[in-house]
Amino acid sequence: MKGLRLSTVWTLTRHDLYYAMRSARGLLFLVFFAVFWLWLFSKMVGGAAQWLSNPDGNMLIGWLFDPQIARSLFINRAPTLSAFFLLAVSTMPVFVLFAASDQTANDIGSKYLRFLTPRCNRLEIYLARFIGAVLLVAMAYVAVTLVATLISLFVDQSGKGSLLIDAVLVMVSLIVYSLPFIALMSLCSVVVGSAGLSALVGISVYVVVLLVVAILGYRMAGAAEVVGYLLPNATKPWILQLQWSTWIQAVLMVPLFVLGYGYIGWRIFSKRDI
Amino acid sequence: MSQPIISTRHLSKTFGQTQALIGIDLSIAKGTTTGLVGPNGAGKTTLFSLLCGYLKPSQGEVEMMGHAPNSPAIRGRFSILPQDASLLKNLSVGKQLMMLAELQGFDNQQATAESKRVLKAVNLIESYNQTPERLSHGMQKRVAIAQAFIGDPEVILLDEPTAGLDPNTTDAIKSVIRQLSKSKTIIITSHNLEVIEDLCEQIIILKKGRLHSHQAVSELTDRTRALTFRLESDPPADVANIFSQLAVVTEVKLGQPGQHRMVVKYEAEQHAMAEIEIIKCLAEANIAYREMIRGERLQDTVADQTR
Numbered sequence: 001m002k003g004l005r006l007s008t009v010w011t012l013t014r015h016d017l018y019y020a021m022r023s024a025r026g027l028l029f030l031v032f033f034a035v036f037w038l039w040l041f042s043k044m045v046g047g048a049a050q051w052l053s054n055p056d057g058n059m060l061i062g063w064l065f066d067p068q069i070a071r072s073l074f075i076n077r078a079p080t081l082s083a084f085f086l087l088a089v090s091t092m093p094v095f096v097l098f099a100a101s102d103q104t105a106n107d108i109g110s111k112y113l114r115f116l117t118p119r120c121n122r123l124e125i126y127l128a129r130f131i132g133a134v135l136l137v138a139m140a141y142v143a144v145t146l147v148a149t150l151i152s153l154f155v156d157q158s159g160k161g162s163l164l165i166d167a168v169l170v171m172v173s174l175i176v177y178s179l180p181f182i183a184l185m186s187l188c189s190v191v192v193g194s195a196g197l198s199a200l201v202g203i204s205v206y207v208v209v210l211l212v213v214a215i216l217g218y219r220m221a222g223a224a225e226v227v228g229y230l231l232p233n234a235t236k237p238w239i240l241q242l243q244w245s246t247w248i249q250a251v252l253m254v255p256l257f258v259l260g261y262g263y264i265g266w267r268i269f270s271k272r273d274i
Numbered sequence: 275m276s277q278p279i280i281s282t283r284h285l286s287k288t289f290g291q292t293q294a295l296i297g298i299d300l301s302i303a304k305g306t307t308t309g310l311v312g313p314n315g316a317g318k319t320t321l322f323s324l325l326c327g328y329l330k331p332s333q334g335e336v337e338m339m340g341h342a343p344n345s346p347a348i349r350g351r352f353s354i355l356p357q358d359a360s361l362l363k364n365l366s367v368g369k370q371l372m373m374l375a376e377l378q379g380f381d382n383q384q385a386t387a388e389s390k391r392v393l394k395a396v397n398l399i400e401s402y403n404q405t406p407e408r409l410s411h412g413m414q415k416r417v418a419i420a421q422a423f424i425g426d427p428e429v430i431l432l433d434e435p436t437a438g439l440d441p442n443t444t445d446a447i448k449s450v451i452r453q454l455s456k457s458k459t460i461i462i463t464s465h466n467l468e469v470i471e472d473l474c475e476q477i478i479i480l481k482k483g484r485l486h487s488h489q490a491v492s493e494l495t496d497r498t499r500a501l502t503f504r505l506e507s508d509p510p511a512d513v514a515n516i517f518s519q520l521a522v523v524t525e526v527k528l529g530q531p532g533q534h535r536m537v538v539k540y541e542a543e544q545h546a547m548a549e550i551e552i553i554k555c556l557a558e559a560n561i562a563y564r565e566m567i568r569g570e571r572l573q574d575t576v577a578d579q580t581r
Contacts, residue, residue: 003346008377015373022364111359114328115421118354119377121346273329 004127008120012128013135020136025106025195029099030140036095037144040087044148047155049083061086065240072241077166078158082242084148085170088141089177089240093233096178097202099137100185102195103129104269109193113274126186126269130262133182134175141174169242176250177239180232180257187265190272206231232257279304279429279459280325284334287320294320296483297334302476307455309470309491310463312480313580318463319357321480322433325461326354338429350378353422357433357463360414361406367417368393368402371424378425392420395450397443412439419447429459436469448473471495471572481580494576497569499542501552504565505534516559522548529574537570 020026051057053074061070065086073082104126107113116125149167153160188205189198209231216224228234234257238250278301285298295317302308312318323329324336327343341347361370371389372382380388393399396416406414415438422430435451436444451460451473464470470477471491479486513536514526522540529535540548549568556563 005346011373011376015376019362019365023362024364111356112362114326114354114356114359115361115374115418116377117327117344118352118427119349119374121344121349271330273323 003121004123005120008124009128009131012116012120012124013131016129016132017135020132025102026099026136029095029136032098033095033140033144036091037147040084041147041151044080044083044151045155047080049080050156051079052083053079066237069237069240072243077242078152078156078163080152080155081148081163081166081170084145084152085173085242086240088144088170088174089236092174092178093181093206095140096137096181097185097206098199099140100133100182101189101199101202103133103186103189103198105189105192105198106195108190108272108274111274117274122270123266126190126266129189130182130186133185134179137178137182138175141178142171145171145174166242169247173239173242173247173250176254177233177235179254180235180261183258183261183265184232187261187268190265190269232261277304278302279339280461281337282321282324282334283337285321285324285331285336286333287317287324287329288332293483295324298485300478300485300488302459302461304459305457306476307451307460307462307474308476308478309467309474310461310478310480311465311467311470311576312486315482316480316580317483318480319433320483322357322431322461322463326356326431328356350425351427352429352431353424353427354430355419355422355432355435357437359418361417363407364405366403366405367398367409370406371417371421374421375424380425388424389420392423393417395423396420397446412443415439416443416447419450423450423454427458429461430454432460432462434464435462436464436466444469467571467573467576477572477576479576479579486579491572495569495572496542500537500539500568500570501549502567502570502574503536503538503556503563505536506562506564508532508534509536509561513559513561516555516561517552520548520551520555522551527578534564535574537574 052061058070058074061074073086104113107116113125145167148170149163152158152163152167156163184205185198185202188202189195192198192201209227213224213228213231216227235250235253238246238253241247280300280302282298282300285295285300286293287295298321310318310322320329324331325338325343327336336343339348339351361367368386368389371392372385375385375388376382390399390402393402396419398413398416398420401409401413401417406417409417419432419435422432432451435447439447448469451462454460455473460473462470462474474491476488477491477494478488508531509528511528513528517523517526517538520540523538524541525539527537527539538552540552553566
């Protein structure tokens, strides 16, 4: 941490966010994200999610995910907000792997980092790009959570107080859940020279480990469970329950993933030629 | 030599099986303008990148102002013009320079003023609000040069500062570099040895990854010890014989076939008369020349040394 200047990290983060809003990569993410959620919200406005509170809907969710998650999310909770949360968590890998794929990758390829390194050190760049990606993803999820909460307020019959508390928990959970994915992309984007390749590496790693877990699961369930912890979505079952007890477990796990992926990425970035 | 501001010890860099640099020991004095030259593949860009901290040495070490190039202690005290780095595509050049100035500690207002100042220095202020995509290659190069002039760096490293620039812009950039060289240490790599000859006091010549020489430019282009002729045609092989009765002539060097070049070296103490005698000899031997310059061209001496 020697030589880390927080003011420089903040300046770099501001610049990164400013550029993300103007670059093709940032705009593409925001457009896809917005279109996807606008489409889903248009369905939810009609109360489509309320069906999930019924025994049939609950059984379907229990079959697709886990009966405990189905009970936790759709019994005594606003179904629209819960459906939003379930969808947001399930689709997060796709959006975050895309949004966070270019933390350093394109700048390594274009050698733009060569303009930065006389002015700031690599650790400052690496941290700032991670924080920039976190803020971009967080802003996007805060915005859609607010919209989902508003729709839920109008559509669902739940108490407003408990719904607002749930909304805050959903918002924080989504941000927390995104952190390991962003850290994984920090690692992927230091090993390649373009954002596209970085996204491809991230998705490939994710899919390959998922396949390994699935194959191992047939014969060695224990080993599959251990390998499964390599994935950034290892906290998903706990996060999805939206219960304080499991939520805290997940929150305690997240720093391990962030530090693990982040440290490996930093080791590579600090030593690589730029 | 005064206190070194940049030094390397046993510096080596390998890329896989290829040894790009081998055991470079250098010491560059504060306040000098130094050219880094050599043929393609000599290791110029590798050495430059190691000095800048872009590459990590395979062996040995680099010190800039007493620190490693990546040390926080020297942030903002040196600036670099990287040869092949691209600016961000979708941001105006003014905004990008402002961002870089902010990273050097300028506040928002100062950064705006500084970005305008450096753009004016490279005659590009009218492009302040344009994105790099809308600029020509030469204009992008000028923006990249402008970022190296931000703030008050003690050391400026310029990789091919005039490559791709038109003659007028080249002159303007050379003039800015010349002005800066009065108070700063500057290192320039360039294939254009006229630029090096024009701007640099010292020259580092690399050959096949090794340090070939590090000496004063004036030692290679001594104006009082040689005359260089560009002839109408290649001189006869025995041209040295026409100077045989001139005791003052010490050496006659011929260029490669097709270069039509001849260098006549003489004793420095008698240079006033020697020049006249040499020209008379040429006239008597009926050898016509198009151009004559005092001293040797740096381009020729470097080419001779690195061949």
